[in-house]
Structure formats: structure tokens, C-alpha cells
Amino acid sequence: MTRLLPLALLVLTPMLAAPPAVLAADDASTAACTTTRSRSADRRIGYFRHCPDTPEMASFRGGRYAMGDSIGSGQPYERPVHEVTVAPFAIGRHEVTRGEYQACVDAGSCSEPSLPPAASEAGARHPVVGVSWTQAKAYVAWLRTRTGRAYRLPSEAEWEYAARAGTTASYNWNWGQVDKVTCGHANALDQSAKARHPELYWAIDCDDRFSQTAPVGSFPPNAWGVHDMQGNAWEWVEDCWHPDFTGAPTDGRAWLEPGSDGTCTKRVNRGGGWGNGSSSLRLSNRDADPLGNFSDGLGFRVALSLAKPKPAATAVAAPTAP
Ligand SMILES: [Ca+2]
Numbered sequence: 001m002t003r004l005l006p007l008a009l010l011v012l013t014p015m016l017a018a019p020p021a022v023l024a025a026d027d028a029s030t031a032a033c034t035t036t037r038s039r040s041a042d043r044r045i046g047y048f049r050h051c052p053d054t055p056e057m058a059s060f061r062g063g064r065y066a067m068g069d070s071i072g073s074g075q076p077y078e079r080p081v082h083e084v085t086v087a088p089f090a091i092g093r094h095e096v097t098r099g100e101y102q103a104c105v106d107a108g109s110c111s112e113p114s115l116p117p118a119a120s121e122a123g124a125r126h127p128v129v130g131v132s133w134t135q136a137k138a139y140v141a142w143l144r145t146r147t148g149r150a151y152r153l154p155s156e157a158e159w160e161y162a163a164r165a166g167t168t169a170s171y172n173w174n175w176g177q178v179d180k181v182t183c184g185h186a187n188a189l190d191q192s193a194k195a196r197h198p199e200l201y202w203a204i205d206c207d208d209r210f211s212q213t214a215p216v217g218s219f220p221p222n223a224w225g226v227h228d229m230q231g232n233a234w235e236w237v238e239d240c241w242h243p244d245f246t247g248a249p250t251d252g253r254a255w256l257e258p259g260s261d262g263t264c265t266k267r268v269n270r271g272g273g274w275g276n277g278s279s280s281l282r283l284s285n286r287d288a289d290p291l292g293n294f295s296d297g298l299g300f301r302v303a304l305s306l307a308k309p310k311p312a313a314t315a316v317a318a319p320t321a322p
Pocket residue numbers: 187188189190192193208209210211212274
């Protein structure tokens with residue numbers, strides 16, 4: 001598979017993190033912080049943050065959806081479309097930011113990103129990029145220690161469920177009406193990026209104001225209140241790479257059985273990034289990289305399993321629709 005950017009793709013020595021401890025999502029017995037909660041303006045979606053320096057999360061009941069390229073415009077590895085039932089979970093409202101990742105670095109539990117940011121991308125609210133899958137795993141291991149909750153990377157099925165927010169279209173902002181990336185909805189390879197990187201031979205025909213990463217939340221959220229699932233930074237997920245969805249799990253778990261090469265050294269990443277155009281930002285598009293690779297366009301967000309929904313007025317609230 002070809003990704004126009006990241007510009008730099010290097011290889012680190014693979015180093016698998018220890019498997020996560022299994023903790024109940026609402027088990028506060030080891031919590032180090034006070035959880036803060038809020039709801040979307042229409043009160044359908046519950047948000048929470050376990051510690052001031054940890055990511056804000058959006059809660060979903062889970063449900064059944066069609067995963068993969070139901071439009072027919074994608075690649076064979078985006079098919080077959082298959083029904084998946086996702087259990088209740090929470091996912092970061094944003095990509096993990098540089099500021100959030102730095103808290104883990106400061107604690108001595110994460111290594112610095114392998115690519116220093118350009119001055120214009122160094123702000124704490126920019127997504128952390130230049131981190132390998134292994135570094136992303138180290139961050140979620142630190143989150144488990146910091147919060148006492150079983151944070152992890154999302155499964156690929158959870159990622160697509162949250163990204164689609166109920167739509168079967170290619171993009172969650174137009175529901176099939178305009179089949180391309182628009183500069184008002186996602187940070188993609190636009191005219192400002194082409195001006196900064198003249199070696200690129202094309203870009204979408206508008207200016208989204210961000211030649212590389214944008215601070216998270218600079219673009220509107222999807223229908224379920226989650227930002228930048230399409231564009232800005234590509235996002236690592238837990239799953240091993242498989243050449244298509246034949247035999248994929250239908251219960252929303254990460255697909256951890258080895259791929260056709262007999263290994264799980266390549267991990268999936270999703271969503272497209274600032275260096276990509278319309279095709280790569282499609283909701284069903286997939287890519288993968290060796291777990292030690294990193295690039296200036298590849299980051300991640302975190303997830304957390306939830307207990308079955310409680311009444312909306314209590315605890316980690318689940319929205320009525322998602
Ligand atoms: Ca851009």
C-alpha cells in the first residue's frame with residue numbers, strides 16, 4: 001500500500017509491551033484522580049476524563065453495523081463487508097495530543113516521539129505523531145497505571161464503528177451527498193500542504209489552513225462527537241494486518257490471529273492523514289505498518305471497555321443512540 005506521506009518512515013527495534021491488566025472500566029478502587037463528566041449539547045453522548053492529563057473519552061453503547069467498503073469504491077482489503085457487534089466502549093474524542101503524551105514521557109514511562117515536530121506542529125494540542133505502535137502501547141500501559149482503568153488501543157472494528165457514527169457513506173460529513181474530502185471537514189493534503197511540500201504533485205483544490213498536523217478538534221466532530229477520525233493523523237489500532245476481512249471477528253474484538261504471512265508484525269492504522277487526499281480518508285480505508293515504524297503522519301487514540309449501560313443520569317453515561 002502506498003501512502004503519499006508520511007515523509008519519513010524509519011524502523012525501530014520491535015518491543016512488545018506487557019499485556020494489559022483486566023480492570024472494570026468504572027472500577028475506581030485504584031483511581032488516582034477524580035473523574036470529570038459532561039454531555040453533548042443534545043445530551044445524547046456522555047464524555048468523561050479520568051485525570052486532568054489524560055484524554056477525554058466519548059461513551060458508546062455499542063451495537064451492530066456493517067464494517068468495510070459497502071460503497072464499492074475501495075480496495076479488496078476493505079472487503080468483504082461483514083456485520084460486527086460492538087460491545088459498550090469509550091474512545092478518545094481526539095487523537096492523543098503531544099501534551100497528553102508528554103505526561104507519560106515526564107513520568108518516565110514513554111520515550112520521546114522519534115521525530116521532532118516542526119515549530120508549527122509543536123503545540124501541546126497537536127496530535128502526537130512520530131510514535132510507533134510499540135510506543136502507543138507504552139502510552140496506554142501508563143494510562144492504566146495513571147487511572148487504574150484498563151485503557152488500550154481500539155480494535156479496528158471499534159475504530160470504524162466510532163468513525164462511521166451510523167453512516168454507510170464514504171465520509172461522515174456528507175452522508176453520501178458529496179463523495180470527496182472538503183476543507184471544512186477534515187485536515188487533508190490541501191493547497192497549504194502542497195505549498196509547503198512542493199514535491200507533492202497534487203492536492204485537493206482548497207485550503208484547510210493546516211500544511212501538516214492541526215490542533216485536535218480544529219474540524220467539526222462527527223455525528224457522535226468524535227473529532228478527526230478522518231484526516232489529521234493516521235491512527236494505530238490493535239489489530240494485526242490481514243489482506244482482507246475473510247474470517248474477521250464479528251464480536252468487535254481486535255483480530256490478533258497472525259496474518260497470511262504467519263506473523264503479527266504489521267499492525268493496522270486507519271483514517272488517513274494530513275498528507276492524503278479523498279481516497280485515503282474514506283471511512284473504510286485501511287493501511288498497516290510494521291509495529292516499530294513511525295512517521296510524521298501517524299499517531300493514535302485510546303479506548304476503554306465499558307460495563308453495560310447504566311441509566312443516563314449515573315456514572316459513565318452511555319448515549320441513547322450511539
Ligand atoms: Ca491540510
